[in-house]
Amino acid sequence: MEPLALLWDGILAATDPAIFACTILGAVIGLLIGALPGLGPTAGVAIMLPVAAGFGGVAAIACLGGVYYGSMFGGAITSILLGIPGDAPSVMTVIDGYPMAQKGEAGRALGTSVFASFVGGFLGIAGLVALSVPVSRYALAFGPTEMTAMMCFALSLLSVLGGRNAFKGFTALALGLWLGMVGLDPISGLPRYTGGSMNLFDGLDFSIIAVGLFGLTAIFTSLEVNVDKPVAKYTFASLLPRVSDAVQTRWQLLQGSVVGFFVGVLPGVGASAATMISYALAKRLSPTPEKYGTGIVEGVAAPEAANNSASYGSMIPLFTLGIPGSATTAVMMGGLIMVGLQPGPLLFTENPEFVWSVFGSFAIGNLALVFLTLLLTPLLAAALFVPTAYLYPIVIAVIVYGVFAIDASTFNVTLTILAGGAGIILARLDYPAVPLILGLVLGPLLERNIRRTLIQSQGDLLVFVERPIALGLFIATVFVLLIPLFLKLTGRKKIAADEAEV
Amino acid sequence: MTYGLSNFVKHGRAVGLGLLTAAAIAVSAAAAEYPDKDIKMIIPFGAGGGSDTLARTIAGVIEEMKLIPVKILPENRTGGSGAVGYSAVAKEKGDPYHLATVSVSFFTTPLLGGSPVSYKDFTPLAAIAQSPYIMVVPTSSEYQKLDDLKKTPRFTTGTTGVVSDAALLAKMTSNALGIQIDSVPFDGEGEVMGALLGGHVNVGFLNPSEAMAQMKAGKLRPLAITSAERSPAFPDIPTFKELGYGEILHTQLRGLVMPADVPPEVVTYWEGVLQKVATSEQWKKQYIDRFHDIPDYVDAKGFKEVLERTNARYETMMKELGIIK
Structure with missing residues (x-):
């Protein structure tokens, strides 16, 4: 119970007015940045870095941490209300959150996302505090070979998200995989599918595509149907969160938190992949998978718990090993150096008070965000009372601003609009957008790790089955793929639920 | 909407360019007064990274020591693996009010054909530290x-x-x-x-x-x-040279560049400023001690030679790897 006592001391230290103020400042900024389509946690932490560095010491890192997990709370807001992912890790929240809002349950959906974010955050902090040392060892055991197996396993789980028509689902996935290849070849260095444009050298930013493909497409399509779409009959009750939802979704909350934590801790994977795996798993394990995608609280709870928990998981390699496993933690590491600390394995032993105070601030920030967001929920949900003729122009302006702010580049804005246009074509032809996004996120991870493994092994494919973790994951992959087939052959129920609309 | 926006940007840039060229002419006419307005420091990479920290620390030390009468304004211009930021600087040919730091992408992105500008489009000023491996x-x-x-x-x-x-x-x-x-x-x-x-x-x-x-x-x-001599931060680590592999000598110079064709008196001015930075207590405390680099001052001529050599090394390697012809 020593970590608990240390955490308690840390929480007390973090109640220092200056640190507390910086924590809240970070959390609120994170909330806003998360809600702003396009801008995500990495950009948010980077924007705040020069400001936060000025606070010095614990306050600086408490503030940056606040931006990080605050954005995980905020990302859900636009995902649910408008169907526009606020940032990359909240793409999966759109799938059930947006239909809920359209059914007039925006308050419930937002409430669920707040509960889920809190539970994910709480369990994530608990894991960060109690398990950081063994978990960091587990993270190191994942080399390119293991990551390849992990990605295969993830894709096998995700095959459940393909939509009604398997052929169209796989086509969309292939399209996503192809889009993931645009940019400089990560292994050989040659430009691929860039058409010579240097704007494409860094590849397609997944959040920019997602904002266009989900957000703009939703707006364009609804405009096409009826500009003065009558606002659905919302009652005041529909704006309020329901505590009973937290109880109802307890298993999805737990599952999402655990998956988010263990996926988030892996270097280079990140919260977005964690939400995808968590959502797919929730659907797989559900007795009624066909309901996923129609707007149910379970579909909001799983990914929202996962992204918060993943944000703390990804901080473990940073604090225990001095290894930033994601773009966001790399910026946070810059913050640690700027306040005069040396991130590395000795950070805990040399500066225990610092580390525990920072962790304490996380606990405070996580709790504070629950109150902030619950209070805001009715207000935010009321945005849906605004007629689309007023709402959409504002939303489009906000999207353009958010996307432009990532790199101050008009190219990205064009890209979002193109993605929005492509989204309409896909929707018309009934190709699901989700597999495309999965391909875009997981494709590069899969490709890179296969090629890294083959460089290491000098082309020998046997390495994939010689390493125990990789072998285990491959066996699990085969199982996941074969179970539905087996059940179908033996005439029992269908698990894969490919009929469900995604 | 995009069309309008990009048009606006182009227009804005053209005006800016005109003003800056005018300023550049004014400066070369009366170089004694340089600098008479704030200097932009373009960082081609995102906040929080190595390049960003380096650039902001240099700017901070210069300001703290009051070495120049104007401000240095750091600005992150990311994208295209550094190409966006570096081209923004190189475009201001002859204008001594734009600064940038050097990075690996400074060489590699142009070699890949990914940038309209290369190291030849810059004037090296001086380097103030070297980072060994x-x-x-x-x-x-x-x-x-x-x-x-x-x-x-x-x-x-x-x-x-x-x-x-x-x-x-x-x-x-x-x-x-x-x-x-x-x-x-x-x-x-x-x-x-x-x-x-x-x-x-x-x-x-x-x-x-x-x-x-x-x-x-x-x-x-x-x-x-990989340095020529042992690093003060790591006195116990032998150099490759000591171990009999003198050919393995490669460090990254931390230095500043300006667009091509800035007047020679501006280069001399910055050599003076950067020499003071390199030997200052502030620089040692805020950068050298924090990142364990080797303190070193290299003047414009020496820095230029290193830039050329580094570029040649990358070019050879990329040819060997078959990345470029």
Whole structure:
């Protein structure tokens, strides 16, 4: 119970007015940045870095941490209300959150996302505090070979998200995989599918595509149907969160938190992949998978718990090993150096008070965000009372601003609009957008790790089955793929639920 | 809407360019008054990264020591692997109110054909520190010293991106020791470190600040350092030269550049400023001690030679790898 006592001391230290103020400042900024389509946690932490560095010491890192997990709370807001992912890790929240809002349950959906974010955050902090040392060892055991197996396993789980028509689902996935290849070849260095444009050298930013493909497409399509779409009959009750939802979704909350934590801790994977795996798993394990995608609280709870928990998981390699496993933690590491600390394995032993105070601030920030967001929920949900003729122009302006702010580049804005246009074509032809996004996120991870493994092994494919973790994951992959087939052959129920609309 | 926006930007740039050219002419006419307005420091990479920290620290020290009468305004202009930011500076030909720092992408992106500008489109001012690389193995490995590596024919190392100093050093070390070190490209320094500590690659060529923390914690063992002389921060690590491999000499110079064709008196002015920075207590405290670089001042001429040599090295390596013809 020593970590608990240390955490308690840390929480007390973090109640220092200056640190507390910086924590809240970070959390609120994170909330806003998360809600702003396009801008995500990495950009948010980077924007705040020069400001936060000025606070010095614990306050600086408490503030940056606040931006990080605050954005995980905020990302859900636009995902649910408008169907526009606020940032990359909240793409999966759109799938059930947006239909809920359209059914007039925006308050419930937002409430669920707040509960889920809190539970994910709480369990994530608990894991960060109690398990950081063994978990960091587990993270190191994942080399390119293991990551390849992990990605295969993830894709096998995700095959459940393909939509009604398997052929169209796989086509969309292939399209996503192809889009993931645009940019400089990560292994050989040659430009691929860039058409010579240097704007494409860094590849397609997944959040920019997602904002266009989900957000703009939703707006364009609804405009096409009826500009003065009558606002659905919302009652005041529909704006309020329901505590009973937290109880109802307890298993999805737990599952999402655990998956988010263990996926988030892996270097280079990140919260977005964690939400995808968590959502797919929730659907797989559900007795009624066909309901996923129609707007149910379970579909909001799983990914929202996962992204918060993943944000703390990804901080473990940073604090225990001095290894930033994601773009966001790399910026946070810059913050640690700027306040005069040396991130590395000795950070805990040399500066225990610092580390525990920072962790304490996380606990405070996580709790504070629950109150902030619950209070805001009715207000935010009321945005849906605004007629689309007023709402959409504002939303489009906000999207353009958010996307432009990532790199101050008009190219990205064009890209979002193109993605929005492509989204309409896909929707018309009934190709699901989700597999495309999965391909875009997981494709590069899969490709890179296969090629890294083959460089290491000098082309020998046997390495994939010689390493125990990789072998285990491959066996699990085969199982996941074969179970539905087996059940179908033996005439029992269908698990894969490919009929469900995604 | 996009059309309108980009049009606006182009228009704005054209006006800016005109003003700046006018300013440049005014400056060369009365160079004694330089600088008479704030100087833009373009950082072609995102906030929080190595380039960003370097640029902001230099700007901070200059301001703290009041070395110039105007302000330096750091600005991040990311995209295109550095091409966007570097072209923004190079475009202001002859204008001594734009600064940038040098990075690996400064050379590699243009070599790949990914940038309209190359190192030739810049005026080197001076360098104020050099960052060596430290070759390391995990402490659990059987190799105690550099020559022990010769017992094994093949190794792997992690590099950030395909063309990097680590990849370059792997090649140089392979040739010098008669072994084979294959580079596995990762997406960030953190992933490289994870692969090294997790035993997924065998050797590493790390920045001093990355290596320091892990060596202090006893996770990594240093074999050699790539500077000409031992680094004050690591007095116990032998140089490759001492160990009989004088050809393995490669450090990253931390220096500033301006667009091409700035007046020579501006270069002299900045040599003076940067020499003061290089020898200052503030620079030592805020950068050298924090990142464990080697304090060193290199004037414009010397810096230019290093830039040319570094570019040639990358060019050769990329040709050998078949990336460019």
